Amino acid sequence: MNLTDFEALSFDCYGTLIDWEAGIASVLSRWAVTHDLTMTDEQLLTAYSNHEAQAEAEHPTDLYPQILARAMRGLGTQLGVPVSDDEAETLAVSVPDWPAFPDSAEALERLSRRYRLIILSNVDRASFSSSNKRLGVRFTSILTAQDIGSYKPSPRNFDALAREVERLGLADGRLLHVAQSLFHDHVPAKAAGLPTVWINRRHDTPGWGATPQPPANVTPDWTFTSMAAFAAAVDAEHH
Template sequence: MELTKSLTEFKYMSFDVVGTLIDFEGGLTTCLQAIAAEAKVTIDSEEALSLYRAARYSENADLFPDDLVRVYLAIAPKLGLPVEEAYGIRLKESAKAWKAFPDSAAAMAELAKNYRLIAMTNARRWAFEYFSEALGNPFYAAFTADDTGTEKPDPAFFHQVFDFVAKDGGDKADILHVAQSQYHDIGVSRELGMTNCWIERRHAQKGYGGTIEPAQFTKPDYHFTSMAGLAEAVRTARGN
């Protein structure tokens, strides 16, 4: 059985951004709860995320987070919220203020000392710029849905990153792919022969929240419940 590579052997770390580094579920539900309060109704955050997930992953979906306008109009009636496009636009625009998880920025700053960090996000470039700023702009390179013309889990997204790394003097084997989504990242990265690291952000919660459930669970090479856990493991591996 082939052993997982040591954390000291990688030159690059590639990251899912929304859900792994940026708390998109918190950002979505905070905005929806504010709209609900104004409308004098009560909503359940987990129900809202479940409805979001069902509406988001449809055949007529647009790029994220622009698609939140359409998604809002689809879920608002089921939550008892006002069905008006202005509120959908408000939900989309809320992405500009979504917060990084409390451990993300510090962990990324630490990891950037030893690795070249690559963002791989299904978000559009305009939104990524806000996310990157919230994280302290730690990235060596960034690939968005605008750049790739596709979204994960499409292998084509990953192959564009492989091509970039090859031109940079590296190889696919030099990358550790870090993500929270089994569906978008962990499964396909395994199929493509990458070493991967699962950040299980919802370890204390049931279900998959706002992320689509995978057809099957993929056991990752590395598994942490936070970015702080990964950073600590790197320190230990490097003897720091």
């Protein structure tokens, strides 16, 4: 396979294009300080990760802000620290404040010259709309958990992606899925028969952070440490 073989790229957003760990940690660290909880950002994210995944699995039709609030309450219960309604709401409404990775917008603009770009994201439409402003590119299609009624890694989300690819008239084998999370994206994408690119944003940080450990070994077809490196590889193949 070559990167030039594809006509469309489907992207995870949070963790891949938007720095969700920075956004979540910003809220959790302030909460921890308020309650005299001495944990690093990494420890907070690791403890948080399974609560978000559990909330998404158990409440697949909840909007993402509700998922965030549930996850924070679950974290508080685990750590024996109270989470007030206001504190849970602070995380729930924080997505528009989450920063884009510095290379995301430019890389997407470069990639948009060669591919159709699709979003497949565990988020609601309103939250993604705010993030999209930071990314600065027009996506061909935007598929959210709100639209699909479930959250990745559910196979339903990749079934919805397959239907969208068919609707767009793309031939089989012409879609490449691009994501950071092995748990949310690479394991189910591979199960759905998709080739994948791993944007390994945490390449210099041990552990899994805000993402649960993947339930199975998975081997992406390409690995890059940034979106900039991925876009550069695409440009190099086209020359």
